[in-house]
Amino acid sequence: MSTPVKQKCWLTFEGGCQDQPVIWQLSQKFPKVMFDIRQAHVGAKIGVMALQFTADTQEDIDAAIQFLADAEVRIDPVEGGSMVAG
Amino acid sequence: MTTATHTQSNASDATDRPEGGYVKALRGRESGIEYPIEPRTICDTDFGPVEVTYDYEAMKGRVTRESIEAGPRSLWRYRDLLPIAGEPRSGLRSGFTPxxxxxxxxxxxxxxxxxxxxxxxxxxxFSYKDRVVAVAVTKAFEFGFDCVGCASTGNLAHSVAAHAAAAGMKAVVMVPHDLEAGKMAAMRVFGPKVVRIQGNYDDVNRLCSQIADKYNWAIVNVNLRPFYxxxxxxxxxxxxxxxxxxxxxxxxxxxxxxxxxxxxxxxxxxxxxxxxxxxxxxxxxxxxxxxxxxxxxxxxxxxxxxxxxxxxxxxxxxxxxxxxxxxxxxxxxxxxxxxxxxxxxxxxxxxxxxxxxxxxxxxxxxxxxxxxxxxxxxxxxxxxxxxxxxxxxxxxxxxxxxxxDGQFDEAAAIPAKMKDFNALIEG
Structure with a gap:
């Protein structure tokens, strides 16, 4: 059995996508990609969420991230450039 | 009005610091979870930033106005409140600006x-970045890195290049492609590897996050960020x-x-x-x-x-x-x-x-x-x-x-004759 692939991301929701059930859609569309919410802040105009993805392959995670990007969610790597973290 | 209190003591108290200084740990700013002192940017639990914590109780009576005033005329006069374990290795003349x-x-x-x-x-x-880089380069030495790097809008790259040159370390600096010419020349003279990224600073920073993961480099504002x-x-x-x-x-x-x-x-x-x-x-x-x-x-x-x-x-x-x-x-x-x-x-x-x-x-x-x-x-x-x-x-x-550019009229150019000078000044 191969070692699962993990990826940490900050998601930023603004410009309307914060009002959409994007995370629920993600869970329905990519059942093989687990995601683990580590923290979240939601404001009137913007929301941010820290997620860790886990999947069997990087391709699975990349497809999930592409789905979020297509839904106009901004994705940043956790280790820098994040909105809440430093 | 109350008066600030401080303990009177001798300047020699500066030598009274505990081995390894007063640093306690890295702590998640939101989670409060503690980690040992290591190259780490985030808390594993909530992915929030970590911050250096100190033993202020141990400092009281030992870190005084007098002990600080007896220190060098550089930022290292505050070394007890900085996250280094040994002697400063960089920026010995940085700080203490007017x-x-x-x-x-x-x-x-x-x-x-x-x-x-x-x-x-x-x-x-010639920027405040010499403060953060002095600490980061010293910390890079302590962690055993031989290459420092950064994502920069210019001043940080300039500082990293200069400090690395003086410390004998390799430097790789990543900057937006449209950096000002003066800043580009000022950093290149120190001999770092310069990588221009087609994008703005935020694009550079995102890439550096991935670089820090892949290469064993001390990216001062990424994996050394809590110390920097x-x-x-x-x-x-x-x-x-x-x-x-x-x-x-x-x-x-x-x-x-x-x-x-x-x-x-x-x-x-x-x-x-x-x-x-x-x-x-x-x-x-x-x-x-x-x-x-x-x-x-x-x-x-x-x-x-x-x-x-x-x-x-x-x-x-x-x-x-x-x-x-x-x-x-x-x-x-x-x-x-x-x-x-x-x-x-x-x-x-x-x-x-x-x-x-x-x-x-x-x-x-x-x-x-x-x-x-x-x-x-x-x-x-x-x-x-x-x-x-x-x-x-x-x-x-x-x-x-x-x-x-365009802020000033062209300065007058006159023949090297006294009469022309007089005409310019008096006319």
Missing amino acids: LVRADRLAKHLGCKELYIKDDSANYPS TEGAKTHGFEIAEQMGWRLPQHTVSPVAGGTILPKIYKAYKEFIELGLVEDTKPAMWGAQAQGCNPIVTALDEGEELFRPQKPDTIAKSIAIGNPADGYYVLKDVRESGGGGASATDDEIVAAMKLLAETEGIFTEPAGGTTMACAIKLIESGKIPKDESICVCITGNGLKTIEAL
């Missing part, structure tokens, strides 16, 4: 007590010490990645905690260019979170649309009772000229931004004219002379 009592500028603005903390005179690269940012406290320590061990009622600081403002505030709080200054409730004010003002916009709108922006300003060194520590700028500005302002490019240039003409200080557009915002805050009455004000100038104008 705090200028700006009476001519104060008169122009109708202020009573105005100071300029002038890091345009910092050594060796601590160096910015020395800007605040110096303000307090140079004002005669007291705090300005108002501090106006630029906001780019969000490092310096929260760290100046932390410096003030540490001095208060140690009884080195009286707690006079210093207010912190953030300054941004109008073409890149995510923090000031969030302050104006009363939002807890800021929205990233695409920068469009001449103040390139603070053109960071997605500030890493922006959340903490908002928190500290609000907690301190301060606020923010932003300035247009024209206002930035006008403020650069005013500072130069009144105080003889030539700053870059980032400093012009801070100055322009301070003027706005003073003129609007948000900062009272009869209270003490410190404006933090963080970079030197000689690196960005193109910002002044």
